[in-house]
Amino acid sequence: MPSGIKDKVAILGMGCTKFGERWEMSEEDLIVEAYLEAMEDAGIEKKDIEASWFGSCFDEVNVGKSAITLPMTLKLPFVGATRVENFCASGTEAFRGAVYAVAAGACDIALALGAEKLKDTGYGGLPDFGTAMGTFNRLIMPNATAPGSFALMATGYTSKYGVKPEDLKMALAKISAKSHANGVLNPKAHLQKAVTVDQIMNAPMIAWPLGLFDCCGVSDGAAAAIVTTPEIAKKLKPNTDPILVKALQIAITSGEEMWYTNWDGAHVETTFRAGQKAYAEAGIKNPREELSMMEVHDCFSITELATYEDLQISPRGKAIDDINDGFYELDGKIPCQPDGGLKCFGHPIGASGIRMLYEMYLQLNERAGDRQIKDPKLGLTHNLGGFPAMSVCSVAMIGR
């Protein structure tokens, strides 16, 4: 049995840019912005960084392939740099590289940085998957977009649990309304406007049954984390109890959901498996009782709903009850998306996984301003890439 990552790596500092339509900022500018904040927070010098991991998804409109641009932009002195990509889970992938390097003793201090410049694609929404799925897939895959691919899970959910479509739509609207309310309190969020359930219910359809407010923002942004061993963290910041990585797990589809017929179309199997492994790694027996807060991958409202169940917090088929009870509101039992989530903070793909950790980190350090949750102990992040039937899911937990 491997010993796992629990308590082996500390987060020394984090940074995150404002997400949004940063027309005046190029990807290099965003990289520098996130890096400077992280360095300030960590209190180290550039020469202390020994290796770096760079997460980006749409390399065609970012800095291109390879990780070379990261150390070139930051002028890191001939250290290692690796570009990692796992669709929308790229951010956590960069974090994983840095964390495992430190845990393995390959380096003392490592930088993980994710950045995305989606507003240069010329698309409202994500660019088409045209060449992104390979030469064979583009001959056989449907003319699908991300909203449509996840909308299939909404139809799957009502079909499996016999939920009335209007009841599901109402619950999904509450999820988005909640995230919007939280986004208002976050000066770095892309969208900082409250929206009512009524507005959401009546918004134009994007991919039935998902409407405009069921879909997250398309944004530019970057986020960074500097990680080290707990010993070095305590030495550099003697008066603080470092934030430690409690779990860092990943699960990828076996192919069953897409090509076999045992999938029920109403959940994301990789979230369930990654969550299971993360809870085991962190020693969590009852997530509904033991988690203090979480940032999940709300690319679409239905994804968040399914995640409540896939993370074993809401019982299967019963997430709507918890939503209606306010379980996941900022003042609820497990506040979800306290920073506004992908929905309002935005979703610059390569950065999102690290941005989620950033909010959990701020909350644990009592630096979340108007969003501050009382006495948080354990923060969970859930970062999902691909589609419900073909996905990669990373689940991480941090705490003291």
Added chain:
Amino acid sequence: MVGITSFGGYIPRYRINRGTIFGAMGWFNPVTIAVARGEKSVANYDEDSLTMAVAAGIDALNGIDRAKIDGVYLASTTLPYKERSCAAIAAAALDLRDDVRVADFTEAIKSGTTATIAALDAVKAGEVNNILVSAADYRLGRMGSMVEQFYGDGAACLVVGDKNVVAEYKGSYSVSFDFVDHFRSEDAPFDRTWEERWIRDLGYSKFIPQALKGLLDKTKTKPEEINRVVYPCYFGRDHGKIATLVGISAEAIHPNMHDVTGDTGTAHPLVMMVSALQEAKPGDKIIMASFGSGCDALLFEVTDNIKKLKGISGIKGSLEYKADLAPYEKYAVFRDIIPMELGIRGEDEAWTAFSTLWRKRKAVFGLVGSKCTECDTPQYPPQRICVNPDCGAVDKMEEYRFSDKEGAVFSYTGDMLAFSFDPPQVYGITRFKGGGALWVDFTDCKLEDLKVGMKTRMTFRRKYYDAKRGISGYFWKILPVIE
């Protein structure tokens, strides 16, 4: 005995009311009111002559062991490629053997009968046992023209062989001329036509009777023996007279189908023939004749075997399954005669990797996946390692065809963000009877028509068109069966 052993038909679901066309363009050419009756069939935005020919072919194959087909002859003046065998693509879509002969007959709208004669000759000569002949056309008239009202889209298929013949081939007679009622030069999107009276009086009214008389004489058949005669002519009054000029009764003349499909060009003689065969009785003598650079006339005699043919949808079934196409602008956009804003999503098209397509040709064109011989699980796309988590066998697969399998809708959506010529883009998942699943586009339906659990069939469609490089790409889509 050599003759027709099976037949199939395909009329696209969309029909445009001729009044809709007149409403849009009648201001320009009021004379078109004279023919603005009924409706004509219009291919969906994802259909072309090749897909329609395949659809008719699949209908005709109706249980026939595909390994028995020795060749595919396509006939069309509107195939998507000038050089690239469309019959070879059709052979792959029909999942036939490698050792087949193929040909595209493309020179005139009588090519459908030309191909039929060639197929019959080959079987008669003992060179091959079964040839599948499929004719299709995707016809375009300029906005406001008479032919815009006359032309329609469709396909029909005749399988020709020497066993279990349902209509025995008695002989043919051809006359061939460079008579230019209309023509289309290389790269021209539209036909050009000469004067209508001349076409009627010196074309249809001369060549068809000439070929009919030649056929009757050659086969020593009396005109009164003919139970049904099939020939195109979109001039309604003349159509009703032509056969009588050689003594065949007016009642024997099969309708020209103006009101229900329009003139489907190369397909039309076969479309009308299939329509006739679907009503035919054993002993009926039927003539199928064409027009276009001359006339071919073929004589058939229906046998008892026709009673054994079941499960063919044919032209009758196709005609019943219809949806209204409106407004006129939508038709014009489907046909690319008015420029529509494709936007960044509509314009985006990557190279087709032909080496990938070659390697995966059975999977892409034939919708052939694999079935694990250890656990009997069908899976698409074909796999080397079984997807069943309780199996995982390596390289224990056999080929498994999904194109002819029914299924049920597992989930679906209507996507307004994806580019579509007919928004929203509908796609989803079907789970096949017998096993296997496919995530793919739906077609020939509206979002409102759909329900989880609905029956599905698969249909061969043009999946994309790379305008920059002139590449039509094909794959399968889900056809939800709307009752």
